[in-house]
Amino acid sequence: MDIEVDNLTQVWGGANGVCALDRFTHSFASNRFACILGPSGCGKSTLIQIIGGIESATSGEVRITDPADKERRRQPLGGCSLMMWQNLNLFPWRNVIDNVAFGLEMEGLSRAVRYARAKELLASVGLPKFENHYVHQLSGGMRQRVALARALIMQRPVLLMDEPFAALDAQTKIVMQEELARIFEQTRKTILFVTHAIDEAILLGDEVIVMTARPGRIKEVIPVNLPRPRSQELVNSPEFGRLYEHALRLIREEVLNAMRQQEAVDD
Ligand SMILES: Nc1ncnc2c1ncn2[C@@H]1O[C@H](COP(=O)(O)OP(=O)(O)OP(=O)(O)O)[C@@H](O)[C@H]1O
Numbered sequence: 001m002d003i004e005v006d007n008l009t010q011v012w013g014g015a016n017g018v019c020a021l022d023r024f025t026h027s028f029a030s031n032r033f034a035c036i037l038g039p040s041g042c043g044k045s046t047l048i049q050i051i052g053g054i055e056s057a058t059s060g061e062v063r064i065t066d067p068a069d070k071e072r073r074r075q076p077l078g079g080c081s082l083m084m085w086q087n088l089n090l091f092p093w094r095n096v097i098d099n100v101a102f103g104l105e106m107e108g109l110s111r112a113v114r115y116a117r118a119k120e121l122l123a124s125v126g127l128p129k130f131e132n133h134y135v136h137q138l139s140g141g142m143r144q145r146v147a148l149a150r151a152l153i154m155q156r157p158v159l160l161m162d163e164p165f166a167a168l169d170a171q172t173k174i175v176m177q178e179e180l181a182r183i184f185e186q187t188r189k190t191i192l193f194v195t196h197a198i199d200e201a202i203l204l205g206d207e208v209i210v211m212t213a214r215p216g217r218i219k220e221v222i223p224v225n226l227p228r229p230r231s232q233e234l235v236n237s238p239e240f241g242r243l244y245e246h247a248l249r250l251i252r253e254e255v256l257n258a259m260r261q262q263e264a265v266d267d
């Protein structure tokens with residue numbers, strides 16, 4: 001799916017409220033992995049929620065279309081995408097397989113079909129033996145895998161991910177990043193991935209969209225032409241280092257701007 005974001009503006013709390021996004025304009029191309037990087041409070045979650053159809057924008061628009069559709073009919077927001085949050089929202093009263101199969105259950109598919117699909121996905125995220133466990137019996141990393149399997153089971157062409165790995169320990173994070181890169185290479189979804197981590201953005205993305213401090217605009221789009229398949233070893237390559245330095249410089253400026261804004265509010 002192609003996602004065209006056109007002059008998207010979001011003001012929270014009425015006319016004198018907080019401007020979270022200011023005329024954000026970008027084309028997210030089909031089958032590409034876009035990472036969105038920006039200081040805290042710059043509107044990243046706001047952007048993802050509007051694209052996912054969870055919130056409506058003050059002005060501007062989002063058009064999602066299938067490039068294979070000659071008539072370019074617009075897809076309803078939320079209809080072709082799935083959202084994965086930092087807070088996983090797994091159901092504690094359901095075991096792992098029923099958490100993963102939840103979306104298919106809502107679609108009325110039979111137990112046999114949804115369990116077969118859920119088992120496949122649990123195997124692909126490395127949890128084949130945990131079907132009957134409950135969420136409280138799993139580590140944070142395992143919960144993250146269950147949440148990823150639950151998102152992937154819906155086979156939506158667009159995946160919207162809002163800091164999904166932020167709460168993970170460093171080693172589990174590396175494994176999950178590689179897992180996601182592998183899944184992306186196999187399934188070629190359109191992925192929008194919000195993160196604060198510069199290395200994560202470069203490792204995963206085909207492009208890194210650096211946003212300004214609030215109100216969020218695009219400061220720069222950094223193309224990432226590192227070869228796929230990608231793995232953690234890439235971080236030692238000169239090209240990775242060059243991209244990292246560049247993104248760091250941009251982000252540093254914006255984080256300082258965000259801090260200045262905060263100081264002005266505090267005065
Ligand atoms: N539902 C809402 N109602 C009112 N204000 C909101 C709402 N959601 C976000 N905001 C405000 O909009 C601004 C942008 O918030 P948003 O959550 O999009 O930022 P973010 O870039 O995701 O930040 P973080 O990196 O900390 O997650 C903030 O000032 C926030 O307080």
Ligand SMILES: [Mg+2]
Pocket residue numbers: 044045046162
């Ligand atoms: Mg956020």
